[in-house]
Every structure is written in C-alpha cells, then in structure tokens.
Amino acid sequence: MNIEERFLKYVSFDTQSDEYSNTTPSTFKQLELGKELVKEMLEIGIDDAHLDEFGIVYGTIKGNGGTGDVIGFIAHMDTSPDASGMNIKPQKVTNYDGSIIKLNNALNLSLDPEEFTSLKKMIGHDLITTDGTTLLGADDKAGVAIIMDLADYLYHHPEIKHNDIKIAFTPDEEVGRGADNFNVEKFNAKYAYTLDGGDICEYNYENFNAYSANVKITGKSIHPGNAKDKMVSAINVAIEFENMLPAQQKAYFTDGYDGFNHIHHLEGNCEEATLEYIIRNHNLSLAKKQINDFKRIKKYLDEKYGYELISLEINESYLNMAEIIKDNYYIIEKLEKAMKKLGIEAYASPIRGGTDGARLTYMGLPCPNIGTGGDNFHGPFEFVSLTMMKQSVEILKELVKE
Structure with a gap:
C-alpha cells in the first residue's frame, strides 16, 4: 500500500472516542483499527507488534546495525467526539489550483482559501477533504499512516542503518487519556516524536498547561x-x-x-x-x-x-512540555537538522492544545510534536495534504539516519 491507500483505509474505521465513558479504551470500536494495525505491522516484519489490554499498539522496527539513539514515533488512533467519524466519504483534489473547493452542494459547504488561508500554501498539492457531513480523521490517522509508511520503507531498504525504532499508536488522545496507560519502560526509547500536528514546516515543544473545572x-x-x-x-x-x-x-x-x-x-x-x-x-x-x-x-x-x-x-x-524539553534541546536540534536537509524552512510554534507527547514528556519520555499536513481538525472542514504527508515521511527518514 502507498501512503494514500493507507490513510483512506484507516479513516474508514470509526474510532471516535467518548469523554463520558468509563471503559478503557473509552470506545471499543477503536480496538478494530488497533487489530488491523497489528496485522499490517506483522506483515511488514515487526514481529513484536501487539495490542495491549489498554488498547495501545506497540511494536519495534528492529535495529540493523545502526548505533544511534533508540527513538520512537507515536500517533493516536481515535478521532474527536466533536463531529461524527462514521461513514466518512473522502474526496480527493489533485494538483490543487487555489480555487474554492466545493465540499457539499446540498449543505452549501466549501473550503474557501480566503477563509481558510492555509490553503494558499498548498497550491500544487494533492489534498483529501471531507464531503461536508463528517470530520475526516486526519487528526490523527495521517500520523498513523506516516509512521506505517516509514516502517514499510525501512524494511524494504536495509541499506539505511539504524538502531531499534519504537512505534506506538494510542487510543483516547482526544479525550485526554491517550497516555494514561502508556508503558514508558516497555517502550524503552530515549525520546520520541508524536506525529500529531498540522503544517510540516511547523514543530511544537510548547503546549498549554491544562486543567478541567467542574462546577x-x-x-x-x-x-x-x-x-x-x-x-x-x-x-x-x-x-x-x-x-x-x-x-x-x-x-x-x-x-x-x-x-x-x-x-x-x-x-x-x-x-x-x-x-x-x-x-x-x-x-x-x-x-x-x-x-x-x-x-x-x-x-x-x-x-x-x-x-x-x-x-x-x-x-x-x-503540563507544558517545554519545561522538560528545554533541558533536552538536542532532540529539537536533531529535528531542525533533518528538516533543513530536506530544504524545509522549519519553525517552532506553541500548540494551542495538547498531545500525548505533553504527558509522556512528564512520564520520562521527552516527546515533541511534528506536523502531518492536516488542517481544520475536528469538523467537516478538515482536510489533509497528501503532499505534506509524504514530506513528513521524509523527515522521519532523516531522523532515523541521524
């Protein structure tokens, strides 16, 4: 499968999480995608791939002679409760020309670059949008597809020497529980990156300090x-x-x-x-x-x-992961170096939200965030750039080489 086929397959699974559920994971339908990912990982050659009792998928791309750090890549499988994730009907826009994208004529929904200005950066890109009735699920199935594409590539290109590479896919990130049962000791990476951002030029190591209040x-x-x-x-x-x-x-x-x-x-x-x-x-x-x-x-x-x-x-x-990352800034320097090699003009920006990486950082696994090419998450205006998804895979390859 290529990355487009992977992504379209993953968004066909309804994995919406539920903040009011007391189960783990919050919705058992998330396990269906987890099982499919384990199956694909085993087929690729990740022989320790498994779905644990908490709905987290783990696996190791075994080292082949490289002596660098053991690093990890993480994405989440669930989609937001804010909009339906059932029966998603993706629409592809090839070689986007900068015009208004009609999503749904009956609902009079469109993606207008004057309103959604990030589209102006994506002229010439291949895009995938919704049909205006659901979210898309690029948050974060784009990240899942990017990591899986990397794994498949590395097993077919043994000339790229690397140490063990740890990968994980979590449930319930959208309801703040993605890291609740994450086994950092078992994961056994020195540091990791979440693939859960937007523009691939942008990376994140600052996020909100977050609290909930019930009155x-x-x-x-x-x-x-x-x-x-x-x-x-x-x-x-x-x-x-x-x-x-x-x-x-x-x-x-x-x-x-x-x-x-x-x-x-x-x-x-x-x-x-x-x-x-x-x-x-x-x-x-x-x-x-x-x-x-x-x-x-x-x-x-x-x-x-x-x-x-x-x-x-x-x-x-x-809490804000910046307090930990600033003492491990070499992780960011490696990312900046990888992006520079690819000619990407990288910049850091604060996340106006959170990722699994924020909590994992405080659990002992420093974990900044990388973009996937998605935008307008959690609603019917969500879209993703396939072009950026492919560039994100290239960033991961360079990190592996580092």
Missing part, C-alpha cells in the same frame, strides 16, 4: 408563583458564574500564547446545574491565577446566597 450548583426550587425571596435558580446562578469570569479570556478572543477559560458543556434546571470548563495557559503562573478566579467566584456566590451553593472540582490534565 456544580445546587439551587432551591420553589414554585415560581411563590418564589419571592425563596427561590435560588441554579440556571441563573450558572449564568452569573460564567459572566463573572474575565470576558477577555474567552477562547474566541485569544491566540498565540494567550490563555483562556472555555465552557464546553452546560446543563441544568432550577434545582441543579452543571458547567464544565477547560482552563488553558502556556504560563503556569497565569494558569494558576485563572484557577484562583474560579475559586474566588465560588466563594463570592456561596457568601452572596448564604449557603454552600457551588461545588468546584479542578483537575490537572497535562
């Missing part, structure tokens, strides 16, 4: 006809809570290194209401200030209404 409000439900001075509407308090957070820290006002508070789920009635937030900032001190805003608002509202109205739970999701 539960217990109101006092009274018949509205007799509510005066008695009712406390949990819904109204929820609105009050949200409006007390700094307006400039809403996600749609931020970019670059700006942090944000984002409410992604709200439900309730007069008696009870729940708000679910994600809290993000590249600067840990500023992230802690945002957390203190939540605590301050809870205290104020409890005092205002005269009882413990609000239950607040805040959990750490992942």
